[in-house]
Amino acid sequence: MLTNRQLQILQVIVDDFVTSAQPVGSRQISKKDWITFSPATIRNEMSDLEELGFIEKTHTSSGRVPSEKGYRFYVDHLLKPKTMSVQEIRSIQSLFQNQIIEMEQVIRESANILSELTTYTTILLGPNVRNHRVKRFQIVPLTEQTAVAIIVTDNGHVENQTFNLPKGFSPSDIEKIVNILNDRLNGIPLLELQRKLELETVEVLRQHISKADSIISSLMNITTFQNDGKLYFGGKTNMLNQPEFHDLNKVRMLMELMDKENQVISLLHPDDHQGIHIRIGSENNHLAMEDCSVITASYLIGDDQQGSIAIIGPTRMDYQRVISLLDIMRSGLTRALSNKLSDGF
Amino acid sequence: MLTNRQLQILQVIVDDFVTSAQPVGSRQISKKDWITFSPATIRNEMSDLEELGFIEKTHTSSGRVPSEKGYRFYVDHLLKPKTMSVQEIRSIQSLFQNQIIEMEQVIRESANILSELTTYTTILLGPNVRNHRVKRFQIVPLTEQTAVAIIVTDNGHVENQTFNLPKGFSPSDIEKIVNILNDRLNGIPLLELQRKLELETVEVLRQHISKADSIISSLMNITTFQNDGKLYFGGKTNMLNQPEFHDLNKVRMLMELMDKENQVISLLHPDDHQGIHIRIGSENNHLAMEDCSVITASYLIGDDQQGSIAIIGPTRMDYQRVISLLDIMRSGLTRALSNKLSDGF
DNA sequence: ATTAGCACTCTATCTTATCGAGTGCTAACA
């Protein structure tokens, strides 16, 4: 267990390093007016803290820098919620005032505002379409041989895909299909759509429609949805302003990572339980993220649909501030998007 | 007018610099076996070429590097179409074999293949939706007070937007509106939709429907479309591998530029006439693009809809190769997407 | 237990020296 004095010192080291990005020396610590002991004492304590693995030196005679373990301890035990400035809270909340804008716009702007307020990179994972429920199914013929299939979900999302019609398919056939599908599939989550389709409608379609098989295979194709929600980025280039990314190699790795959707999603771990999650440096299990921390939070839309907000910054990140902002944003988004759903925005 | 010998030398300088990224010296030039004159002669000629502004020195005693004027002359007069390897042509054409995939997928993959083959960044500007024509209009109610408006266009694009219903609006009202709109707006380009709506349907709607005004304003809102097509990127991070971008500042500027849609679109000048366009360095009128060249080509979908393909690379770019690839891609895309349209892919 | 003092270490920065590639000029040559 750490002594009170060690806690104080660790706290100063993290706080100072977060703002200055420079190793923190004993003299610098002793200058804080609430620090009553001398640099020599501090050096002794720092030596202990280093032995315990909470801080590190960049070279033999440098000041100390928090280690990953140090950051971890800091966020787990030393972090006290910081109150945000009224102005900042306002700028987030004003986002949710305007009742007219679309869900997608709200999310997009949220990402931008968060990245501006934090100067880090924001990633917002939109709600997973597969939890939406079918509201209406529609087929619009385009030419003799093509048509668009459209699925409208209960909260206004529209999925569509063009597909081939078998030769000699009549408009009345299409109408039949649409009726059958709307009859049986209303209210089904998109997630289960394919299974239901297979179990409950394939036979009916075969009975009522000639050349049903071609259509059925098209339907199976159409009802294959992406596994995850859509990604929205804010401040993608903010990382380039952080001194730890003066190294071109790191920049390249990070940029390449951000261009790969599935990798980004795996960073967010959107399946995790509620609450705010912090992953520091190597905890992200990704080489490109060695010097980064990711803070994630979930927001809800209605009951079971959820998305994630993530802030990616250097491990030397202002954790307190980011957590506070994330919390405001999370609750704001949850409220705003759920309202849209029930009030019919 | 340049002498034949000067042309030869300029050609070697550009070709060598393109592959090596190092200033080219007289000795290096004289080593080419089709160069019959001595380094001293070459130095004299280079001195003249420099005076004429076609080449530059990086410092007093360095080899020569092509100037923007040099590149410009090179692409205007010295460029001879290079035949692509069969394999490369195949890898592009195989893209267009598969008849099942969607237009969006074709475009997306085109961007990726081009960036892989060139090692530069590819930007594809999709067709402008505003040239599509209305095929079908649809309104799907979600709740008491909200509904989704859907417009399907003649080549399968689906636009949709959620909007508020006035209180006490009945399903039969909605049906009436949909019928009126489908009656009058079929075949209208989205571009003219708003005008037509205003001129030809507003009155009819007012006559047949109570609370028409609220609906009309929603309709006006829905029929406001983006000015430009969608952007698709390939190889966004490829630039980071170019030696001219070892400077973090340049990287930052470039990355920031690429994140701003409107700026990127202005780089492409999609309104320009047909053919392949080359913009070298400062010709792009953008600080971040000082060391970059942009080569653009247009592709067609049907008659009047067009998109652009752009390759962004360092000014020291393999122009011949990129132009050839771009040309193959352009005709491939034009053919593939127009086929989709008429054959009902 | 704390702290002042001091030798020591290591980085960052500045100088200086050296090497080599490449030029421009001059004079010789065909």
Added chain:
DNA sequence: TGTTAGCACTCGATAAGATAGAGTGCTAAT
């Protein structure tokens, strides 16, 4: 007159000292 060999000169890149300063760890005094 056009071409070329020869040579002094320039400049960047690299390496090797030299110096200053921040910070540590240890020891001895308080």
